[in-house]
Amino acid sequence: MTTIGVALGDRAYPILIEPGLLARAGDHLAPLARGRPVVIVADANVRPHLATLEASLRAAGVPSAAVTVPAGEGAKSWASLERLCDRLLDLGVERGDHLVALGGGVTGDLVGFAASILKRGCSFVQIPTTLLAQVDSSVGGKTGINAGAGKNLIGAFHQPRLVLIDPQVLDTLPPRELRAGYAEVVKYGLIDDSDFFGWCEANGPALLAGDADARAHAIARSVAAKARIVAADEHETTGLRALLNLGHTFGHALEAEAGFDGTLLHGEAVAAGCALAFRYSVRRGLCAAIDAERVAAHLRAVGLPDGLAGVTATGARLVDHMRHDKKASGGVLPFLLARGIGGTFLDRGVDLGDVAAFLDAEPR
């Protein structure tokens, strides 16, 4: 078992990582439940995992109830949030109780936000079942739903009490989703850990093909990086946590252009966005071309997008999507650029007209 702590004072919590952990989750939830029932909120895609979790709670003598929410980005809506909160109130959830979010990033974000507002805040535990949720969204307490005006515009920082990560659940994840989540793993190497990027180049294909040790190593290293960054800048005020958005500004524009309808997965957009951020850094004279080519070559090698292939939108249109990014402030959109692999930094002086010209010059 690997245990990684998120050092947030009285809101500190552990992240436990171990193959097969889901079947033993009851043992870890029992001390939190203290005899009260645990309410599991799961999406429709994870029914087999729900059965495993319920059995482990029964074995640990913890009563439980299960609530199902729809799978997919559409579940991060006011309507789903209202239905979920009403259901939780019907079940008699109390402030000291623990909700368990079992599923991917959508479920974690929705359940975490419900936990943050239900009875002015109750506790929750994350049991992420996708690689993306395991290495990114289940850690750090960003919770929320989407609004008509954009993704994740309604939400709260609300830290979980515990995160349980079972790499074995990835065995049943569709390969495309696994690959998309892997983009967020690569991202940690690109941010500030060039050795880890080298590890990804050597081991990424094996990880995607099912190598259990490679998966466990990549998850632990990614989570340790995220825990360190979140502990230092929980509310994204110093700019450190913003580094986790590498690839997200370009990626968000591609997702918005695709219509957030699943034709382009979030991780795929992040992959393309990382490659674009590196190439844009080369254009600005900040980064050696060979580093940008190395990033793109690794993404291509594992079957992830490395740029704008198939995208017909003009640079101006893509930049227009970026202007609606929630990170924009006072007309300035902070960009994550790189001085090299492992050398990501925040640049508040990017000229969006130049970004549009760069995108127009990119191969399609």
Ligand code: GLY
């Ligand atoms: N996914 C970016 C963050 O948690 O800050």
